[in-house]
Amino acid sequence: MEVELIWQTGKTGTTRLDLEPGQSVTIGRGGDTELRLSDARLSRRHCVLSRTGGKFTLEDLNSQNGTFLNGKPVKKSVLSHGDKVSIGAYTFVFGSKAETETTTIEIPSATTEIKLRYEPQKKEFLATTTSISGVQDLERVKHDLEMIYRIGNLVSSEQNPSKLFQRLLEAIMEALPADRGFLLLVGNRGLPFEIVARSGTDSDASFSRTVIDETVMNGVSILTADPLADTRFQASDSIAIQNLRSIMCVPLKAEDRIIGAIYLDSHNPMQRFAEQDLHLLSAVGVQAGMAIQRAKLVDRLQVLFFDTVRALVATIETKDPYTKGHSERVSALAVQIGKDLKIPSAGLRTIQLAGLMHDIGKIGVPEQILNKPGQLSDAEYELIQRHPSEGIKIIKNIRYVENLIGPVLHHHERWDGKGYPEGQSKNKIPLGARIIAVADAFDAMTSARPYRPAIPFKNAVQELQKKAGQQFDPDAVKAFVSRFEKGRLETPDRSFSDTIAEGIFLKEEDD
Numbered sequence: 001m002e003v004e005l006i007w008q009t010g011k012t013g014t015t016r017l018d019l020e021p022g023q024s025v026t027i028g029r030g031g032d033t034e035l036r037l038s039d040a041r042l043s044r045r046h047c048v049l050s051r052t053g054g055k056f057t058l059e060d061l062n063s064q065n066g067t068f069l070n071g072k073p074v075k076k077s078v079l080s081h082g083d084k085v086s087i088g089a090y091t092f093v094f095g096s097k098a099e100t101e102t103t104t105i106e107i108p109s110a111t112t113e114i115k116l117r118y119e120p121q122k123k124e125f126l127a128t129t130t131s132i133s134g135v136q137d138l139e140r141v142k143h144d145l146e147m148i149y150r151i152g153n154l155v156s157s158e159q160n161p162s163k164l165f166q167r168l169l170e171a172i173m174e175a176l177p178a179d180r181g182f183l184l185l186v187g188n189r190g191l192p193f194e195i196v197a198r199s200g201t202d203s204d205a206s207f208s209r210t211v212i213d214e215t216v217m218n219g220v221s222i223l224t225a226d227p228l229a230d231t232r233f234q235a236s237d238s239i240a241i242q243n244l245r246s247i248m249c250v251p252l253k254a255e256d257r258i259i260g261a262i263y264l265d266s267h268n269p270m271q272r273f274a275e276q277d278l279h280l281l282s283a284v285g286v287q288a289g290m291a292i293q294r295a296k297l298v299d300r301l302q303v304l305f306f307d308t309v310r311a312l313v314a315t316i317e318t319k320d321p322y323t324k325g326h327s328e329r330v331s332a333l334a335v336q337i338g339k340d341l342k343i344p345s346a347g348l349r350t351i352q353l354a355g356l357m358h359d360i361g362k363i364g365v366p367e368q369i370l371n372k373p374g375q376l377s378d379a380e381y382e383l384i385q386r387h388p389s390e391g392i393k394i395i396k397n398i399r400y401v402e403n404l405i406g407p408v409l410h411h412h413e414r415w416d417g418k419g420y421p422e423g424q425s426k427n428k429i430p431l432g433a434r435i436i437a438v439a440d441a442f443d444a445m446t447s448a449r450p451y452r453p454a455i456p457f458k459n460a461v462q463e464l465q466k467k468a469g470q471q472f473d474p475d476a477v478k479a480f481v482s483r484f485e486k487g488r489l490e491t492p493d494r495s496f497s498d499t500i501a502e503g504i505f506l507k508e509e510d511d
Contacts, residue, residue: 004017060074079094176281180265183261215251216260223248250262330440332355334352337438347431364387407436411440415434415471438476
């Protein structure tokens with residue numbers, strides 16, 4: 001007798017099994033199972049589907065994470081046509097051909113299309129409790145509220161655009177019965193829209209541009225419960241080839257503008273989207289649109305801030321032509337050391353900006369001292385030593401960058417306590433300052449000065465090793481030398497600053 005496992009999550013399509021009386025199929029992630037599924041949450045032999053006479057039985061094989069039948073854990077149970085089984089990340093609907101003659105599975109309505117213009121009102125989801133008529137309705141309201149709450153948390157906590165895009169889409173995919181999802185923005189790079197996040201099976205495949213175009217151009221949320229029956233899509237190869245059975249698309253709105261769309265589709269005829277799904281996704285589209293607009297604004301402000309700092313640093317370095325590009329190179333080298341020391345992204349950004357601004361106090365040092373070809377007098381050296389403290393006077397006037405004070409003020413301290421301005425030693429020196437000290441010394445040694453030529457890279461590395469544990473943090477030197485010896489160090493040649501000029505702040509793939 002043939003049975004069907006109609007997959008809802010974890011994979012798509014239908015698995016057909018022809019079981020004779022007494023036969024069984026073991027399901028799990030092990031190589032000795034008849035139905036092998038790739039999921040670390042499954043046991044090697046997770047459960048077994050067997051036939052006894054005309055009945056089919058599902059039995060859990062003492063799995064680690066359990067087997068669930070219609071949402072409830074089960075040890076052993078007889079299956080009925082339409083039962084839903086969940087194991088790990090996989091869910092399937094059980095069906096047997098013998099029972100289809102007398103049993104009908106209720107498939108969601110295949111209404112060709114629903115369109116709506118959606119403007120969510122305050123307390124709208126809470127208001128739905130007045131029409132609750134049973135446990136399923138209550139569970140649906142709870143589900144929707146949890147979804148809105150989760151998206152709200154993302155809106156308030158994530159400001160990085162690329163991370164926000166993917167996290168929003170993943171949250172949506174977890175809450176709604178979709179096989180694939182796309183988040184698109186309009187007007188980027190001269191294209192009608194750009195995919196900024198994707199998720200699900202075959203997410204590289206094509207999708208219905210007709211639906212997306214109408215959503216973005218007309219600002220409507222669209223639910224197509226059976227695109228194969230929709231005359232507008234009969235000429236669409238993507239719909240036919242992929243056997244799409246349900247499509248949902250809503251606009252991303254920021255104030256009065258449409259900035260993109262969220263597109264979901266499903267291959268499963270047992271799991272078509274419902275109108276309530278469209279209402280929920282439409283509400284999310286408004287939330288997500290505002291979050292994305294804010295994140296993009298923060299991103300632009302960060303770029304503007306870094307560009308302003310770079311312009312200020314470049315102005316200071318014109319006083320000393322021998323140090324042109326020095327601060328940018330120190331910043332980039334310090335970030336490389338920080339990465340190898342496993343510093344998190346927030347700390348790396350602090351080091352990056354502090355590296356840029358570490359010599360900003362030299363704006364108060366006369367040019368004749370900076371460019372003096374001979375040895376400095378005691379008075380002149382004392383003036384040079386004041387530049388970290390002078391730099392802090394400038395930084396203290398900039399809001400929200402208080403975390404730069406330690407690295408900038410103490411980047412000339414020494415591991416042995418003989419540095420300046422405070423004579424701090426070892427781990428009392430802020431880690432960012434210790435890292436910048438190594439990068440600063442390396443770039444200074446390998447750059448020409450009025451009083452000496454540049455030192456070869458290899459010799460400069462040897463000097464760092466020699467003074468590790470005396471002048472420099474030994475761990476910072478070790479990380480720097482290791483990267484250099486493995487050929488992974490982005491060497492600060494004269495064109496080095498040009499390679500990062502288009503955006504010195506860290507890119508997300510470096511986090």
